[in-house]
Amino acid sequence: MSGEPLIKVENVHFLYNAESSNPIPALKGINLEIQKGEYLVIIGHNGSGKTTLAKHFNALLLPTKGDVWVKGMNTKDRSLVRDIRQTVGMVFQIPDNQIVATIVEEDVAFGPENLGVPPDEIRRRVDWALEVVGMLSYRNRAPHLLSAGQKQRVAIAGVMAMKPECIVLDESTAYLDPVGRKEVLDVVKKLNKEEGITVIAITHFMNEAVDADRVVVMEQGHIVLEGPPREVFSQVETLRALQLDIPQVTQLAYNLHKRLNDFPKDILTVEEMVEQICNATAG
Numbered sequence: 001m002s003g004e005p006l007i008k009v010e011n012v013h014f015l016y017n018a019e020s021s022n023p024i025p026a027l028k029g030i031n032l033e034i035q036k037g038e039y040l041v042i043i044g045h046n047g048s049g050k051t052t053l054a055k056h057f058n059a060l061l062l063p064t065k066g067d068v069w070v071k072g073m074n075t076k077d078r079s080l081v082r083d084i085r086q087t088v089g090m091v092f093q094i095p096d097n098q099i100v101a102t103i104v105e106e107d108v109a110f111g112p113e114n115l116g117v118p119p120d121e122i123r124r125r126v127d128w129a130l131e132v133v134g135m136l137s138y139r140n141r142a143p144h145l146l147s148a149g150q151k152q153r154v155a156i157a158g159v160m161a162m163k164p165e166c167i168v169l170d171e172s173t174a175y176l177d178p179v180g181r182k183e184v185l186d187v188v189k190k191l192n193k194e195e196g197i198t199v200i201a202i203t204h205f206m207n208e209a210v211d212a213d214r215v216v217v218m219e220q221g222h223i224v225l226e227g228p229p230r231e232v233f234s235q236v237e238t239l240r241a242l243q244l245d246i247p248q249v250t251q252l253a254y255n256l257h258k259r260l261n262d263f264p265k266d267i268l269t270v271e272e273m274v275e276q277i278c279n280a281t282a283g
Contacts, residue, residue, distance in 0.1 A: 006034055006038075007032075007034040007068070010066050010067045012031075012065070013029060014027040014063055018064050026221055032053075038213050040199070041201045041208065044244070049222075054090070054168050054200065054202050058075075058085050059085065088165070089160070091168070092170050092172065094175065095155040098155040099155060103141070104139050104141050107143060107154060111159070122161075126139075132157070133153040134183075134187065135157060148180050149177070149180025150180075152184050156169075156191075166200065173205065210229050210247060215228070230266045233266070233268060234254075
C-alpha cells in the first residue's frame with residue numbers, strides 16, 4: 001500500500017449550523033491519508049466526530065475549511081460528485097434505510113441501473129455481489145423476510161454492485177446481534193482481502209478493530225491516536241481516559257503484565273493469549 005493515497009483529508013474543519021449564531025464544531029483540523037487496499041477502522045465514543053468524518057469521504061458533507069481528495073478529485077467540485085460516489089460507497093447503520101426494492105436481486109440492481117450500466121453487465125454485477133456476500137440463494141426473497149444481518153449483507157451487495165474502490169461502513173453492525181455482526185464482518189474481510197476493496201469501518205465495538213491494518217481514535221473532533229491495532233490497544237490507560245473500551249483479551253493481558261513484567265501487554269486475540277500462557281507454563 002504505497003503511492004498516491006485513495007483518500008486524502010487536508011486540515012479539515014467542519015461546523016454544523018455554520019451560518020447560525022451558534023455553530024457546532026465537529027471536526028477540528030483533521031489530516032488523514034487512506035491508501036488503496038487498506039483496512040482502516042475509526043473508533044471513538046458518540047460525538048467524537050467519526051461519522052461526520054466518514055460522510056466527508058464521499059461528499060455527503062463538505063468541509064467548512066480544508067479539502068478532501070478522492071483519487072485526486074476534490075469533493076467540493078460538484079461536477080465530480082457522481083464519480084466520487086462511484087469510487088466510495090457507503091453502508092449505514094440501518095439496512096432498511098438503504099433497501100428500496102421488494103425483491104433482493106432488484107434491490108442490488110438498483111444502483112447500477114441508476115448509473116446507466118447495460119442490462120447484461122447489471123446481471124453479472126448482481127450475481128457477483130450476491131455471491132461475494134453469501135446471499136445468492138436469497139436473490140428472489142423479499143428483503144423484509146430476512147434477518148438483520150442478512151439485510152445488512154444485501155445492503156453491502158447493493159453498494160458492491162456499483163463497483164466502488166472503497167466501501168465505508170458507518171456503524172453498520174451497531175444494531176446486529178453477535179451472529180449478524182460476525183456475518184457482516186466476515187464479508188467485509190473477504191471484500192478487503194480477496195477483492196482488494198479499501199475498507200473504512202466506523203465502529204464502537206473494539207473487537208472489530210483488531211483485524212484492521214490501522215486504527216484511528218477520535219475525540220472531540222480530533223485524531224488523538226493512530227497506528228496498528230497492537231500499538232493502539234496496548235495504550236490501555238490512554239484509551240480508558242478517553243472512555244473507550246479495550247478488547248477483553250487485551251485487558252486481561254494488561255492486567256497480567258502488571259503482575260508479571262515478562263508477560264506481553266499487546267495481545268489482541270484469544271489464540272495469542274492461549275499460546276502465550278502455554279509457553280509460560282511450559283517454561
